[in-house]
Amino acid sequence: MLRSPLHDLHIELGAKMGPFAGFEMPLWYPDKIVAEHKHTRAEASLFDISHMGQASIVGEDSASELERLIPTDLKALPVQKMHYCCFTGDNGGILDDLVITCLGQDYFVVINAARKEHDLNHLRTHITKSAVLEHTENALIALQGPKAAEVLLRLTPQICDLNFMTMGDFAIKGVPCIVSRSGYTGEDGFEISMPAETAMKLAKELLNEPEVRPAGLGARDSLRLEAGLRLYGQDMSTDTTPVEAGIQWTISKSRRSGGARSGGFPGADIILDQLSSGASRRFVGMLPNGRAPVRHGTEICIKDGTSIGQVTSGLFAPSVQAPIAMGYIDRNYASPGTQVKLLLRGKLLSAEIVRLPFVKHRYQNTVKIQSSSTGGKSNV
Amino acid sequence: MSNTRYSSDHEWARCDDGESATIGITDYAQEQLGDIVFVELPSIGDNFEAGDEVAVIESVKAAAELKTPVSGTVVEINEDLEDAPETVNESPVEDGWFCRLELSDASELDTLMDEDEYQEYTSNLE
Numbered sequence: 001m002l003r004s005p006l007h008d009l010h011i012e013l014g015a016k017m018g019p020f021a022g023f024e025m026p027l028w029y030p031d032k033i034v035a036e037h038k039h040t041r042a043e044a045s046l047f048d049i050s051h052m053g054q055a056s057i058v059g060e061d062s063a064s065e066l067e068r069l070i071p072t073d074l075k076a077l078p079v080q081k082m083h084y085c086c087f088t089g090d091n092g093g094i095l096d097d098l099v100i101t102c103l104g105q106d107y108f109v110v111i112n113a114a115r116k117e118h119d120l121n122h123l124r125t126h127i128t129k130s131a132v133l134e135h136t137e138n139a140l141i142a143l144q145g146p147k148a149a150e151v152l153l154r155l156t157p158q159i160c161d162l163n164f165m166t167m168g169d170f171a172i173k174g175v176p177c178i179v180s181r182s183g184y185t186g187e188d189g190f191e192i193s194m195p196a197e198t199a200m201k202l203a204k205e206l207l208n209e210p211e212v213r214p215a216g217l218g219a220r221d222s223l224r225l226e227a228g229l230r231l232y233g234q235d236m237s238t239d240t241t242p243v244e245a246g247i248q249w250t251i252s253k254s255r256r257s258g259g260a261r262s263g264g265f266p267g268a269d270i271i272l273d274q275l276s277s278g279a280s281r282r283f284v285g286m287l288p289n290g291r292a293p294v295r296h297g298t299e300i301c302i303k304d305g306t307s308i309g310q311v312t313s314g315l316f317a318p319s320v321q322a323p324i325a326m327g328y329i330d331r332n333y334a335s336p337g338t339q340v341k342l343l344l345r346g347k348l349l350s351a352e353i354v355r356l357p358f359v360k361h362r363y364q365n366t367v368k369i370q371s372s373s374t375g376g377k378s379n380v
Numbered sequence: 381m382s383n384t385r386y387s388s389d390h391e392w393a394r395c396d397d398g399e400s401a402t403i404g405i406t407d408y409a410q411e412q413l414g415d416i417v418f419v420e421l422p423s424i425g426d427n428f429e430a431g432d433e434v435a436v437i438e439s440v441k442a443a444a445e446l447k448t449p450v451s452g453t454v455v456e457i458n459e460d461l462e463d464a465p466e467t468v469n470e471s472p473v474e475d476g477w478f479c480r481l482e483l484s485d486a487s488e489l490d491t492l493m494d495e496d497e498y499q500e501y502t503s504n505l506e
Contacts, residue, residue: 034415316417
């Protein structure tokens with residue numbers, strides 16, 4: 001089992017550890033998931049996400065090379081700007097989702113822990129003109145919540161210019177870091193990459209700030225679910241296309257039919273056809289009646305029990321104070337307001353199809369001091 | 381507390397009158413599950429054999445079940461848990477009880493661990 005550079009800190013903080021994609025990671029700390037979740041929505045939480053893969057694609061042809069694997073216009077991505085993307089397969093399915101940052105001619109990617117080996121192999125097989133470098137020497141932490149910017153600004157005044165989905169080099173308390181304004185909670189926040197040997201010092205500095213408490217992967221999952229953010233391996237797989245998964249916005253206009261560089265990525269014919277005629281199933285949010293959480297794998301049915309889809313993620317949402325679920329459903333039943341049934345322990349439970357996210361995103365571009373962050377409107 | 385017995389699945393059964401037992405999950409079990417957000421209780425009159433699933437327990441992270449450590453008929457349920465499932469985290473062996481069974485075989489209690497044995501059992505777990 002691999003360990004994060006912050007492993008000793010997690011033990012010191014009393015974390016309940018568990019296996020995740022080959023790593024032993026903190027699932028929750030003594031406050032437990034619900035308190036960590038609510039603290040993230042109210043203040044700021046520190047997450048260790050060092051299990052995620054970090055890599056660079058280096059060389060002057062990197063944009064063209066990557067565009068053969070990703071249906072996003074990377075040539076149009078400004079330097080330091082980030083874009084949420086996916087690797088597509090020949091069947092149109094999603095091989096992984098990732099966040100890519102333009103560093104000039106080079107690109108930086110953050111990939112899922114469980115797909116690290118696959119993705120690096122995929123990149124190295126198909127990219128021949130650029131070098132693919134994995135940054136195993138780096139730790140990755142996320143500071144998430146409405147107070148995250150205020151905290152980071154206190155330690156790094158230069159951070160005030162960092163907009164949402166932008167990355168830059170900063171020194172935080174003397175530690176050189178790559179900081180991006182991004183995250184996986186629906187809140188304003190930052191992801192900070194730094195050499196592993198400096199991670200402990202920086203994590204402790206951040207935890208010393210009065211607003212910051214540690215949060216584990218359990219809260220990360222409940223927060224992303226409320227924010228309607230898909231999890232690869234659960235909500236998306238090689239059997240779901242970006243159109244079915246409702247992330248067709250990651251496919252740039254120039255890569256669509258009629259665009260300047262239309263197609264040219266794996267599965268383009270299938271995906272572009274779905275973009276114009278629609279997919280037969282769609283990814284939706286659901287609000288089940290009552291209090292019972294509805295989990296991955298639950299059948300979505302109509303009254304007579306006929307299956308019309310499956311739940312891929314669900315739990316009792318701490319901020320919504322009710323069960324929430326997401327999943328794939330026959331497109332004829334995908335409109336918000338539609339009543340469906342969920343097959344739970346042999347009984348049919350009523351649920352309503354709703355728009356995602358369940359909790360409004362509150363991404364920010366400017367650093368506001370002494371404000372409690374009123375909602376932004378950006379939608380990722 | 382001497383009337384409380386424990387199963388290796390981290391359930392407890394407490395018998396004060398020799399005829400019925402209250403059952404629930406231990407502090408160790410609630411700690412492992414994390415925040416409990418939903419409980420589905422049995423109905424009064426339901427009959428169970430020892431080892432049967434009598435209740436559903438869901439935490440934010442996972443689903444689990446309460447298996448009764450003793451056989452019997454449900455005579456009382458803790459309805460407060462339906463609106464306040466977190467009680468199981470806060471007070472697993474007192475206010476967080478699940479149900480009371482009229483025992484079909486009180487001698488089953490003797491096959492379970494006593495307080496000291498259970499403490500030793502959990503201290504040997506990871």
